[in-house]
Amino acid sequence: MxxxxxxxxxxxxxxxxxxxxxxxxxxxxxxxxxxxxxxxxxxxxxxxxxxxxxxxxxxxxxxxxxxxxxxxxxxxxxxxxxxxxxxxxxxxxxxxxxxxxxxxxxxxxxxxxxxxxxxxxxxxxxxxxxxxxxxxxxxxxxxxxxxxxxxxxxxxxxxxxxxxxxxxxxxxxxxxxxxxxxxxxxxxxxxxxxxxxxxxxxxxxxxxxxxxxxxxxxxxxxxxxxxxxxFVADFIGTTNLLKVEVLGEHKVKYGATEIVVEQTVDSGKEYSLSIRPECIKLTGNAVDQEGEACVKGKITEKMFLGEKVRYFLRDTQDKEWVVDIFDPGKTLFTGEVYIVFADNKAWLIEHNKLDD
Ligand SMILES: Nc1ncnc2c1ncn2[C@@H]1O[C@H](COP(=O)(O)OP(=O)(O)OP(=O)(O)O)[C@@H](O)[C@H]1O
Ligand SMILES: [Mg+2]
Structure with a gap:
């Protein structure tokens, strides 16, 4: 012991x-x-x-x-x-x-x-x-x-x-x-x-x-x-926090995008999802695949940092996103793209009295 x-x-x-x-x-x-x-x-x-x-x-x-x-x-x-x-x-x-x-x-x-x-x-x-x-x-x-x-x-x-x-x-x-x-x-x-x-x-x-x-x-x-x-999600490292609506026992919704979560959610409570920038892919076309979520966005700024490119985007709900693409190669994304992440990379956070 x-x-x-x-x-x-x-x-x-x-x-x-x-x-x-x-x-x-x-x-x-x-x-x-x-x-x-x-x-x-x-x-x-x-x-x-x-x-x-x-x-x-x-x-x-x-x-x-x-x-x-x-x-x-x-x-x-x-x-x-x-x-x-x-x-x-x-x-x-x-x-x-x-x-x-x-x-x-x-x-x-x-x-x-x-x-x-x-x-x-x-x-x-x-x-x-x-x-x-x-x-x-x-x-x-x-x-x-x-x-x-x-x-x-x-x-x-x-x-x-x-x-x-x-x-x-x-x-x-x-x-x-x-x-x-x-x-x-x-x-x-x-x-x-x-x-x-x-x-x-x-x-x-x-x-x-x-x-x-x-x-x-x-x-x-x-x-x-x-x-x-x-607060913890935001204070440690960088993250994308999305306020979501409850759809079902294991399902939440961000805009038109449905995301399956492991935890059981309660329709009487409020939740956010935290998705780290390194857990996101960008694609030119919408992805419709089981276990993946897709949100349309527009690149507003990008920073080439050698090992990665950090993209700043805005989605159709006017929410800002940060996305890190590692080993980016020479051709960078521009304009309208799709923000794609695996459902199991989205961490569910129940709002409680500690949150403002
Ligand atoms: N001796 C003191 N008398 C009155 N207020 C104090 C005293 N010491 C700290 N405080 C207040 O208590 C709060 C916590 O201060 P503390 O020094 O513990 O913060 P901290 O987390 O160590 O901050 P930092 O990272 O800036 O060092 C602050 O609002 C500070 O103004
Ligand atoms: Mg101190």
Whole structure:
């Protein structure tokens, strides 16, 4: 059985009258890499700070390895947090910054030195031990902050956008290294990022939030292919969302196009379909084939991107579509075309109270 490390039960947080975290429930197992994803201001940092102990929830409880910690001060819970603004000690060298937490714990000097060395190697900071934060670039400071947290061997490592100041290449390297170390030592990690591809490529689980509400918790594949709400579908990657009418138990209609869906639909409810741009074909003639849906459209714009062409279209209901055609060859589509997709590539989303 997987070991439960972190539990958040019915968490609510207010800043004055601003209800910023709304009834949040989640559980995480040892060794999981979890990412909080959502637009700016949705509450990611606030949630992380409550887990670390820098904010107290107004309602609800947080359990770390089965013990209530929501009233325990940060230094007495075995969590380590890397802040969005990294917060290094300016008057301490890189070495002392990273060693600080271990020294406070009164670990023997040689053990401290050994652990710091490993953390600095991991973060590619060897040779910078004696520098001060103001002698480092933003990206280097960020890596010192990650090293300072890693060295503590926490039960949960909390990282708030820790790679945002790194250039694309270094970011990729540190990301791979971090994920490698995390898996090797089975470190439970919560990671906040704006970068969807970072979230999709690194995480075991993604938590998608909007305005303090969790819309979905799932694996990257679940989040991408089986979004719970239209917000999740739209926020992760690009998608085409179609409002549909219910025709039968397993049948919906978009304009004149009928689509068979796996799930049972209810005529009293509202639904949308989400169809990813890469799941669509364009054809010159209408297709009338079992299991495929066909919508007439007109190309309004196209972008040649080498491996694919991204088409923008408008259908007869004036709805905009995005379609990606891979390995496009030299001849591109123009004018009126048919937008064709397999019924089973259309994911059905029931509108619920989370949707606007
Ligand atoms: N200390 C505070 N006092 C009052 N309001 C706050 C405080 N900290 C955050 N907020 C508000 O709470 C909401 C959530 O903020 P939070 O920093 O958690 O968002 P975020 O998801 O981390 O955003 P970003 O991606 O921009 O970092 C915002 O509306 C913010 O203005
Ligand atoms: Mg934040």
């Amino acid at each position: 997987a070991e439960l490390v972190l539990q958040l039960n019915e968490i609510n947080k207010y800043f004055n009258n601003n209800h910023v975290i709304k009834n949040v429930n989640m559980t995480f197992e040892k060794g999981e890499f979890i990412t909080f994803l959502g637009p700016s201001g949705c509450g990611k940092t606030t949630l992380l700070r409550m887990i670390a102990g820098f904010y107290e929830p107004d309602e609800g409880e947080i359990l770390l390895k089965g013990k209530r910690i929501d009233k325990v001060p940060p230094y007495n819970r075995n969590t380590a947090m890397v802040f969005q603004e990294y917060a290094l000690f300016p008057h301490m060298s890189v070495f002392d910054n990273v060693a600080y937490g271990l020294s406070v714990k009164k670990l023997p000097q040689d053990e401290v030195a050994k652990k710091v060395k490993v953390a600095l190697e991991m973060m590619q900071l060897v040779g910078m031990e004696q520098r001060y934060p103001n002698q480092l670039s933003g990206g280097q400071q960020q890596r010192v902050a990650v090293a300072r947290a890693l060295v503590m061997d926490p039960d949960v490592l909390l990282l708030d956008e820790p790679l945002s100041n790194l250039d694309a290449k270094l970011r990729e390297t540190v990301r791979v290294e971090l994920r490698h170390i995390q898996q090797e030592i089975g470190l439970t990690t919560i990671y906040v990022t704006h970068d969807q591809s970072e979230a999709l490529s690194m995480s075991d689980k993604i938590v998608v939030m909007k305005e303090g509400v969790i819309h979905q918790i799932g694996s990257p594949q679940e989040i991408y292919f089986e979004p719970n709400t239209t």
